[in-house]
Amino acid sequence: MNYEKSKKLFNEAKKYIPGGVNSPVRAFNSVGGTPLFIKKAKGAYIYDEDDNKYIELYNSWGPMILGHNHPLIAKAVKSSIKDSLSFGAPTRKEIQIAELIVDMVPSIESVRMVNSGTEATMSAIRLARGFTGKDKFIKFEGCYHGHGDSFLIAAGSGAMTLGVPNSPGVTEGTAKDTLLAPYNNFAALQQLVDENKGEIAALIIEPVAGNMGCVLPRLNYLQQIRDLCTKEGIVLIFDEVMTGFRLAKGGAQERFGVIPDMTTLGKIIGAGLPVGAYGGKKEIMNFVSPVGPVYQAGTLSGNPVAMSAGITMLTYLNEHPEVYQYIDNLGIEIVSGIRRVLLKHKLPYTINQIGSMYSLFFTEEEVTDLESAKTADTKMFGLYFHEMLKRGVYLPPAQFESLFLSTAIQEKHVRKIIKAHEESILAIHNL
Numbered sequence: 383m384n385y386e387k388s389k390k391l392f393n394e395a396k397k398y399i400p401g402g403v404n405s406p407v408r409a410f411n412s413v414g415g416t417p418l419f420i421k422k423a424k425g426a427y428i429y430d431e432d433d434n435k436y437i438e439l440y441n442s443w444g445p446m447i448l449g450h451n452h453p454l455i456a457k458a459v460k461s462s463i464k465d466s467l468s469f470g471a472p473t474r475k476e477i478q479i480a481e482l483i484v485d486m487v488p489s490i491e492s493v494r495m496v497n498s499g500t501e502a503t504m505s506a507i508r509l510a511r512g513f514t515g516k517d518k519f520i521k522f523e524g525c526y527h528g529h530g531d532s533f534l535i536a537a538g539s540g541a542m543t544l545g546v547p548n549s550p551g552v553t554e555g556t557a558k559d560t561l562l563a564p565y566n567n568f569a570a571l572q573q574l575v576d577e578n579k580g581e582i583a584a585l586i587i588e589p590v591a592g593n594m595g596c597v598l599p600r601l602n603y604l605q606q607i608r609d610l611c612t613k614e615g616i617v618l619i620f621d622e623v624m625t626g627f628r629l630a631k632g633g634a635q636e637r638f639g640v641i642p643d644m645t646t647l648g649k650i651i652g653a654g655l656p657v658g659a660y661g662g663k664k665e666i667m668n669f670v671s672p673v674g675p676v677y678q679a680g681t682l683s684g685n686p687v688a689m690s691a692g693i694t695m696l697t698y699l700n701e702h703p704e705v706y707q708y709i710d711n712l713g714i715e716i717v718s719g720i721r722r723v724l725l726k727h728k729l730p731y732t733i734n735q736i737g738s739m740y741s742l743f744f745t746e747e748e749v750t751d752l753e754s755a756k757t758a759d760t761k762m763f764g765l766y767f768h769e770m771l772k773r774g775v776y777l778p779p780a781q782f783e784s785l786f787l788s789t790a791i792q793e794k795h796v797r798k799i800i801k802a803h804e805e806s807i808l809a810i811h812n813l
């Protein structure tokens with residue numbers, strides 16, 4: 383594979399953009415090498431500036447569930463731009479997408495559109511604090527909710543319950559109100575709640591974690607959290623930026639049958655254009671301005687072009703439930719294929735998979751939380767990533783990320799992915 387043009391563009395980009403990228407994970411720091419500069423994508427394929435062609439297995443971190451450049455989405459966007467790009471005023475399209483979301487997502491009775499997942503989660507926490515009059519909230523180690531200050535918190539020393547900033551620029555004052563618990567450990571969560579009785583506004587969780595690699599909730603874990611939050615008057619927020627409209631039409635909350643008080647959304651909801659949203663019970667959402675006292679605003683919120691893309695995407699998913707059977711079976715077929723290869727070569731690495739989300743961890747440990755995820759050999763992942771790239775398969779450039787499949791992936795692609803996987807595994811183990 384020739385990456386000359388990407389190399390040249392990366393050097394050019396670094397002159398004007400911090401690290402040459404507009405989001406850190408794109409810089410390939412965790413896999414090494416030069417980030418690919420992408421020229422175009424269509425269906426199951428993505429093409430870099432050197433005209434290398436790849437089967438795409440992360441789909442813009444999730445949004446492209448129907449594959450890239452789906453004709454229906456492209457048509458909707460093209461027809462929308464004829465009427466101008468933005469008004470900063472209400473439009474009928476915002477009603478259409480809100481109605482779809484309320485219809486599709488079990489927990490949402492009322493929804494506010496924003497422009498990213500970060501905006502959605504930031505706003506949801508502020509709203510939960512305003513609604514309850516409490517300051518503290520719980521997040522889980524290994525879960526990522528965007529770059530809002532109160533989420534960039536690492537587990538503090540000692541009892542681990544006190545957060546400390548994990549990025550310069552985040553103040554101690556902010557960190558003190560973020561409590562951290564390990565994922566999939568209900569006893570630790572119960573202890574944290576008991577130690578902060580009556581002070582906790584909200585608990586936010588990725589119902590299936592994707593940001594430490596794909597990690598599933600243990601049996602009944604989500605229901606236990608639901609029951610605890612109900613008992614303690616804590617606003618339960620499911621961050622479904624990744625899982626929303628992917629694990630089911632109604633996201634993880636539909637798949638697991640556990641209904642939060644609020645849900646945050648992103649990615650698929652915009653079909654690739656910048657859209658986020660937060661919603662939930664009317665009783666809570668009516669605390670948001672202008673109807674309530676909690677302020678939140680956005681010039682481009684509900685942007686008509688982005689709404690056209692999102693309406694088309696959600697309408698298609700709402701009317702084609704067969705999408706979910708297809709991508710779930712795809713996930714099972716690919717994962718059983720790569721697992722067969724690993725067992726054949728006596729390499730029992732861990733694979734976590736649910737529906738069209740999965741991660742191959744270069745560890746033999748069961749991966750159920752951040753600590754166990756970190757036993758994965760990231761160097762091996764980096765070598766594997768580049769071997770797969772050489773064979774025309776494009777993975778997320780980091781071990782602690784989930785893969786996201788699309789309906790554009792067909793049987794012929796599955797065969798290629800598994801063949802590339804076997805050759806890559808043999809290459810990195812010198813077998």
Ligand code: KE4
Binds near residue numbers: 407408499593623783
């Ligand atoms: P954005 O602000 O990036 O739209 O969404 C933040 C966010 C919130 N919640 C969850 C569960 C998320 O996964 C994300 C963003 N996901 C990452 C992928 N790990 C986006 C990729 C990136 O940071 O460039």
